Amino acid sequence: MGKDRYHIVVIPGDGIGPEVVEAALHALSPLAERFDYEYVRAGLAYYNETGKPYPEDFLDRLRSADAVLKGPLATPVGPHGYRSINVYMRQELDLYANLRPCRGYPRVSPKVFDMVIVRENTEDLYVGIEGVFRDHAYAMKIVTRQGSERIIRFAFEYAVKTMRRKVTVVHKANILKLSDGMFLGIFRELSKNYSGIEADELIVDAAAYNIVRSPEKLDVIVTLNMYGDILSDLVAGLAGSLGLCGSGQYGANIAVFEPVHGTGFDIAGKGIANPIAAIHAARLMLEYLATTFNDKELNTAAKALDKAIYKTLTEDHILTRDLGGHYTTMDVARNIARRFTAELKRI
Numbered sequence: 001m002g003k004d005r006y007h008i009v010v011i012p013g014d015g016i017g018p019e020v021v022e023a024a025l026h027a028l029s030p031l032a033e034r035f036d037y038e039y040v041r042a043g044l045a046y047y048n049e050t051g052k053p054y055p056e057d058f059l060d061r062l063r064s065a066d067a068v069l070k071g072p073l074a075t076p077v078g079p080h081g082y083r084s085i086n087v088y089m090r091q092e093l094d095l096y097a098n099l100r101p102c103r104g105y106p107r108v109s110p111k112v113f114d115m116v117i118v119r120e121n122t123e124d125l126y127v128g129i130e131g132v133f134r135d136h137a138y139a140m141k142i143v144t145r146q147g148s149e150r151i152i153r154f155a156f157e158y159a160v161k162t163m164r165r166k167v168t169v170v171h172k173a174n175i176l177k178l179s180d181g182m183f184l185g186i187f188r189e190l191s192k193n194y195s196g197i198e199a200d201e202l203i204v205d206a207a208a209y210n211i212v213r214s215p216e217k218l219d220v221i222v223t224l225n226m227y228g229d230i231l232s233d234l235v236a237g238l239a240g241s242l243g244l245c246g247s248g249q250y251g252a253n254i255a256v257f258e259p260v261h262g263t264g265f266d267i268a269g270k271g272i273a274n275p276i277a278a279i280h281a282a283r284l285m286l287e288y289l290a291t292t293f294n295d296k297e298l299n300t301a302a303k304a305l306d307k308a309i310y311k312t313l314t315e316d317h318i319l320t321r322d323l324g325g326h327y328t329t330m331d332v333a334r335n336i337a338r339r340f341t342a343e344l345k346r347i
């Protein structure tokens with residue numbers, strides 16, 4: 001069925017955010033009549049102008065959207081400034097699942113692979129419970145049964161839906177016997193319900209080694225918040241750039257899509273940032289809208305956009321500087337939009 005038009009909240013973000021988000025919207029331009037974009041500002045630039053990191057009605061505006069497409073938001077380091085807006089959004093909107101698919105492309109990446117990290121997004125050391133007692137500092141790691149069950153189910157359901165063959169749980173249950181041990185136990189229980197999917201286990205240090213040695217052997221990884229955070233940057237490095245991997249964060253009735261990279265202040269304003277991560281985020285948004293609203297046209301469009309990205313990188317070799325090319329952010333976006341239009345006609 002689907003809707004005629006979808007209401008998308010766009011947060012351009014800081015640094016290279018506005019550049020890569022503009023490029024992502026350009027890549028989507030063949031579908032322009034299906035979307036109404038509402039721009040919402042937040043982040044460091046907004047804070048410097050207004051003294052607040054986001055507008056008063058920020059969460060309400062996000063909740064009113066069919067989906068949110070965002071650029072990276074800067075988080076000031078240290079006690080001054082404001083608390084991470086990303087963490088605030090995750091907790092307030094209960095964006096419990098962070099999906100991070102990443103590919104290594106032939107002729108472009110150091111390794112060729114196709115891997116998806118499903119990261120638990122609200123618990124673990126990110127609950128923000130820290131303290132100091134005399135000369136001891138501590139941080140609390142929280143793992144709940146409910147949180148573990150829903151992320152592990154999400155990973156298996158995603159594997160079934162996208163016809164993946166294997167889900168690997170990454171943990172440190174040999175040391176963290178109760179917290180990671182519970183996560184692993186729940187994985188073992190729930191995996192029995194998915195007989196068509198191979199269930200595998202790796203301790204996090206071995207996972208890092210295996211990912212670097214033979215990433216093509218991994219498929220879907222499900223893991224706790226901090227391991228997922230670190231391993232997904234490792235995977236992006238194997239792909240050749242942080243600028244290649246997009247992500248989706250999912251709650252019960254809302255989803256937020258963004259590139260995995262940060263604000264790239266060192267290259268901001270030069271038009272050279274790689275927009276592929278943001279375009280992959282837009283592709284994940286199409287997949288989400290297709291599933292949520294049963295929209296077959298957007299499902300086909302998501303596949304067509306994936307092909308357009310693949311061909312732009314591997315056949316046209318339109319690469320930004322991070323991948324050894326000399327093309328600009330908008331060169332890449334224009335080529336993907338052209339390829340996307342051609343793929344849509346072909347289907």
Ligand code: NAI
Nearest residue numbers: 072073074075242243260261262263264266267273274322
């Ligand atoms: P970063 O990802 O901004 O930069 C790391 C390196 O990768 C830099 O050399 C940068 O130029 C390069 N890079 C990143 N994206 C690129 C792209 N699309 N094309 C080409 N090169 C790219 O990470 P950093 O420096 O650790 O963080 C900067 C700020 O971003 C911090 O305030 C951090 O909190 C924030 N951040 C926000 C995220 C979000 O909103 N989801 C995610 C990660 C970081």
